[in-house]
Every structure is written in structure tokens, then in C-alpha cells.
Amino acid sequence: MMAHGLRKVRHRCEFPLLLRLTNAVDICEVGVNRGRHLKWLAESDASHIHAVDTWHGMFELPTEDHLQDLIDWTIRRQERNRFHFHVGKSVNVAKELAKQGLSFDFIYLDADHAYESVIDDILVWWPLVREGGCLAGHNGLCSADPRKEREGVVAAVNEFVAILAEQLGVVPWAQDLLCSSWWIQKCL
Numbered sequence: 001m002m003a004h005g006l007r008k009v010r011h012r013c014e015f016p017l018l019l020r021l022t023n024a025v026d027i028c029e030v031g032v033n034r035g036r037h038l039k040w041l042a043e044s045d046a047s048h049i050h051a052v053d054t055w056h057g058m059f060e061l062p063t064e065d066h067l068q069d070l071i072d073w074t075i076r077r078q079e080r081n082r083f084h085f086h087v088g089k090s091v092n093v094a095k096e097l098a099k100q101g102l103s104f105d106f107i108y109l110d111a112d113h114a115y116e117s118v119i120d121d122i123l124v125w126w127p128l129v130r131e132g133g134c135l136a137g138h139n140g141l142c143s144a145d146p147r148k149e150r151e152g153v154v155a156a157v158n159e160f161v162a163i164l165a166e167q168l169g170v171v172p173w174a175q176d177l178l179c180s181s182w183w184i185q186k187c188l
């Protein structure tokens with residue numbers, strides 16, 4: 001789906017354009033919070049945008065209101081049917097959506113950035129990515145970044161890419177210039 005545009009993304013705010021150019025229909029963000037990035041993704045032409053979060057507090061701040069704000073926002077846009085909100089833990093929601101037979105052209109992981117959680121998320125969401133589609137996430141792979149959470153993401157993504165490369169040979173993956181996002185394309 002994305003072979004040509006994949007390496008040209010400079011920042012995650014450009015994903016919607018790429019999604020438009022590649023006719024992405026079903027997309028999903030895991031870890032939504034107040035929806036800053038979800039609102040960018042809304043600028044794609046995707047018919048179905050799935051949003052997954054516990055909405056149950058982050059950094060000791062309550063986040064439940066964010067879900068209602070987002071629902072109100074979709075109503076104001078007259079796009080309530082375009083958005084599907086899933087309240088729950090990432091791994092559980094992924095299993096539920098898999099049971100329902102859903103798959104996606106693009107999945108963006110931005111939930112818990114601890115190593116174990118990123119590994120769990122990658123393993124459980126990867127099967128839901130369509131061939132030619134893309135698994136992406138925040139944050140990028142610049143290991144020079146001192147923040148622990150980013151180190152967890154770096155280690156998890158690198159490990160997964162290495163396993164895939166062993167199985168498949170070449171794995172198209174990339175990151176943007178600011179290292180704010182990584183992405184792996186699923187081979188056709």
C-alpha cells in the first residue's frame with residue numbers, strides 16, 4: 001500500500017496525506033489521550049477510524065473527560081459513525097477486534113511506552129495489519145534520546161524488526177527526521 005510514500009514522511013503530521021494517497025480505508029490509533037494525533041488522522045480519507053485507550057488516567061491526571069470531548073467533537077463534525085471508540089487495555093481490545101475479523105491499513109501505537117508493553121502491543125496488533133499496510137508508533141528510534149520511555153520503544157521495535165528480517169529477509173521500516181515516529185510496512 002505505502003511503498004512509495006513510506007520513506008518520505010518527515011513528521012507524523014504527514015501520515016494523513018500518505019493515507020489519502022494510498023486510499024487507506026480502515027485505520028486505528030492505540031493510545032489516544034485527548035486526541036491531538038487522532039484529529040490529524042481525521043484529515044485522511046479513512047472511512048473508519050478506530051481509537052483505543054483506557055481513558056483512565058495518565059501521569060496521575062484523569063483522562064475520562066477526553067473521551068467525552070472526543071465524542072462531542074465527532075458529533076460536531078457530523079462524523080460520529082466514522083469513529084469507533086474502544087475503551088480498554090490495548091491488548092484486550094486488539095484480541096476482541098481480531099475475533100471480530102477486523103484488519104487495518106494503518107495502526108499507530110502510542111500507549112504505554114515501557115519495553116514489555118510495546119513488545120506486547122506490537123505482537124498483538126501486527127496480525128491486524130493488512131498486507132501492504134503499515135504498523136507505526138511513537139516515539140522514534142534515536143537511541144541517543146535519554147528518556148527511558150523512548151529507550152523501551154527503541155529496544156522493542158528493533159527486536160521485532162530483527163525477528164521479521166530473519167523470517168522475511170528484507171523488512172521495510174523507517175523513521176521520520178525528528179525521530180518522533182517509526183513505522184514498518186507489512187510485505188505484500
Ligand SMILES: C[S@@+](CC[C@H](N)C(=O)[O-])C[C@H]1O[C@@H](n2cnc3c(N)ncnc32)[C@H](O)[C@@H]1O
Nearest residue numbers: 031032033036037053054058089090110111112
Ligand atoms: C502518550 S498518550 C497518547 C497521545 C496521543 N497518541 C497523541 O499523540 O495525541 C498515551 C495514552 O495511552 C493510554 N494507555 C497507556 N497504556 C495503555 C494500555 N495498556 N491500553 C490502552 N491505553 C493505554 C493512556 O491512557 C494515554 O491516554
